[in-house]
Amino acid sequence: MKKLALWILILIGMALGVLWGLISVHFGWEKFTVMWVKPWGTMFLNLLKLIAVPLIFVSLVKGISSLKDISRLSRIGLKTIGLYVATTVFAITVGLILVNSIKPGNVFPEEKQQEYKERFGADILERELEARKVKEQSPLQFIVDIIPENIVNAASNNANMLQIIFFAILFAVAMIMLPESKTETVAGFFDGLNDIILKIIDIIMKTAPYGVFALMAGLIVDFSGDKDIFTALGLYMFTVILALLLLIIVFYPLLNIIFTKINVKKFYKGMLPTQLVAFSTSSSAATLPVTMKQCTEEFGVSKGVANFVLPVGVTINMDGTSAYIAIAAVFIAQVFGISLGLGDQLVIVLMVLMASIGAPGIPGGSIVMLIIVLNTLGLPEAGLALILGVDRPLDMLRTAVNVTGDSTVSAMVAKSEGELDIEGIIEK
Numbered sequence: 401m402k403k404l405a406l407w408i409l410i411l412i413g414m415a416l417g418v419l420w421g422l423i424s425v426h427f428g429w430e431k432f433t434v435m436w437v438k439p440w441g442t443m444f445l446n447l448l449k450l451i452a453v454p455l456i457f458v459s460l461v462k463g464i465s466s467l468k469d470i471s472r473l474s475r476i477g478l479k480t481i482g483l484y485v486a487t488t489v490f491a492i493t494v495g496l497i498l499v500n501s502i503k504p505g506n507v508f509p510e511e512k513q514q515e516y517k518e519r520f521g522a523d524i525l526e527r528e529l530e531a532r533k534v535k536e537q538s539p540l541q542f543i544v545d546i547i548p549e550n551i552v553n554a555a556s557n558n559a560n561m562l563q564i565i566f567f568a569i570l571f572a573v574a575m576i577m578l579p580e581s582k583t584e585t586v587a588g589f590f591d592g593l594n595d596i597i598l599k600i601i602d603i604i605m606k607t608a609p610y611g612v613f614a615l616m617a618g619l620i621v622d623f624s625g626d627k628d629i630f631t632a633l634g635l636y637m638f639t640v641i642l643a644l645l646l647l648i649i650v651f652y653p654l655l656n657i658i659f660t661k662i663n664v665k666k667f668y669k670g671m672l673p674t675q676l677v678a679f680s681t682s683s684s685a686a687t688l689p690v691t692m693k694q695c696t697e698e699f700g701v702s703k704g705v706a707n708f709v710l711p712v713g714v715t716i717n718m719d720g721t722s723a724y725i726a727i728a729a730v731f732i733a734q735v736f737g738i739s740l741g742l743g744d745q746l747v748i749v750l751m752v753l754m755a756s757i758g759a760p761g762i763p764g765g766s767i768v769m770l771i772i773v774l775n776t777l778g779l780p781e782a783g784l785a786l787i788l789g790v791d792r793p794l795d796m797l798r799t800a801v802n803v804t805g806d807s808t809v810s811a812m813v814a815k816s817e818g819e820l821d822i823e824g825i826i827e828k
Contacts, residue, residue, distance in 0.1 A: 410788065413609035414616050421620025430621045438618030444611025445784065447604045448771050451597060453555050453564055456754075456772065458594050460568035465575040465587060476813060480709050483809045484717040485753065490651065491805075492752050495643045495723035496730065496745055502642075504635035505734025565754045612788045619786065636731045637790055643723040644797050648675075652808045660811045660820060662699060670698030671804055678799040684714045684806070691803050699807065700821025701814040709813050713806035720801030721769065724794060725752045729773050732783030744777060751776050767791065 404412075424433040548554035548563035555564060575583045656662040674694045678687040692710050695701040726748055733740050740748075751773045770784065814820040 409609040410612050410791070413611075413613040414788070414790075417613040417616025418620055420613070420617040424617065424621050433617050433621045437614050438621070439614070441611050441614030441616075441618055444604075444607055444615065445771075447607070447611075448767060449775070451600055451604065454593075455597050455601070456769075457555075457564055457568045458590055458597055460565060461572045461575070462590050462594050465572045465583070465590070476705065476708060476817060479813050479816060480712055480809065481716070483812055484713060484805075487651075487655075487719050487805055487809065488717065488722050488753055489749065491643075491647055491719035491723040491801075492726045492749050494646055494651075495640075495726035496748065498639050498643050499727040499730040499734075500745075502635065502639045503734060504639050505632055505731045505736075507632045507635060608788070615784070615788065632731075632735060633786060633790065636727070636787065637794065639731070640724055640727050640794050641797065643727060644720055644794075644801050647719055647723065648801050648804050652804050655808050656811060660699075660815045662811060666698075670694050671807060674803050674807065675800040678803040679796045684718075684799055684802050687799070687803050688714055691807060695807050695810050699811050699814075701810050702817075702819035702821075705814040705817060705819050706810055709810040710806050713809060717806055717809065718798075718802050719805040720798035722752050723801075724798050725770050725773055728770055728787055729777060729779060732774065732779050732786070733777070735783055735786065736780050738779065740777070747777065748773065 420437070421433065424430055546563060546566050548560065548567065551563070551567050554560040554567070575586065653664045653667055656667050657664065671694065674687060674691050677690045678684065688710060692706050695706050695710065696703055729748055729752075730740060730745075752769075767784075767788070774780075774784065811820060
């Protein structure tokens with residue numbers, strides 16, 4: 401008998417968790433569920449948080465230090481990073497605009513939002529106290545807080561992720577500035593460490609169906625079987641899908657028309673094999689060989705540009721993931737009745753941008769990045785259970801968007817460098 405795919409098992413776990421939660425509420429088994437089922441979900445969440453700090457540190461160091469050729473390709477390197485950052489910020493902005501306009505988490509009645517707000521009152525009160533302190537601080541305090549005075553202390557708390565990111569960037573830049581002969585051993589160590597961390601994530605994700613079952617069962621009991629949660633979840637999925645479709649159908653073709661002159665029909669035809677592989681594998685890294693083949697053969701991108709831009713994109717360009725994380729974070733805040741001001745939204749932009757750079761191009765990697773953002777914003781992690789069950793199909797769409805963004809940027813860089821085969825891509 402063929403083994404079921406992980407995403408199917410996660411959906412089954414979610415459905416069974418919801419069913420168990422509803423049965424528990426109906427028969428009065430809430431205490432048993434909270435005492436004996438919910439803790440397994442907490443352990444799953446802890447496993448995800450456990451890997452967050454080493455994942456983003458190693459991924460950032462490996463991704464940035466891989467730009468060691470920037471000395472001879474400095475111009476291409478700067479263009480690549482600049483375009484990747486610009487498209488990522490645009491994707492985050494699209495996500496924030498849609499989630500703040502549609503407000504999928506606000507379908508809850510206000511009295512229920514207030515109920516959840518009181519239930520998680522300790523966390524929210526802590527956020528409010530921190531907000532008051534921020535008002536009394538220097539406008540530069542945000543930048544001051546990014547620089548840790550002790551990296552070990554910073555690494556001991558996931559809420560200090562910006563400090564970890566700062567140190568990772570500083571570490572990687574120092575590696576680039578040193579002769580390769582002196583950093584070869586360290587680079588090899590990080591390559592191996594990165595493989596180990598990705599394997600750990602793979603192991604953790606194998607427990608996801610059980611973790612989702614326990615989380616959903618506990619969540620349904622906590623929410624007393626409220627049906628409004630399912631309406632909110634459907635609207636949340638619609639918001640994410642709409643954001644991803646805007647990127648893949650409107651944004652990228654528009655960039656190609658303006659900057660590369662690639663015909664829209666030609667673009668979609670060339671991208672289809674890449675998008676299908678990305679959709680089926682949910683892995684930008686696994687799709688990379690197909691992405692490179694299509695970019696060089698269908699779009700006329702030179703191999704030199706493709707070999708540099710596309711592997712970097714797998715590490716630091718996650719447009720679909722970025723839009724998703726922004727939407728998910730605000731959605732969870734809305735569900736729990738937590739108001740996010742302009743300052744919080746700006747923090748989301750910065751955190752999602754940094755988190756997307758460290759997001760691994762593998763299935764489930766974005767969940768770890770979402771944990772980082774939730775911790776930084778002080779949002780209830782219990783809300784993660786709401787979206788885990790529907791994450792896999794959205795992950796498939798996100799990956800298709802990610803590789804489309806990589807391909808678009810590679811064509812733009814090649815065009816700017818005169819290394820795009822115009823005759824081969826323009827429809828006459």
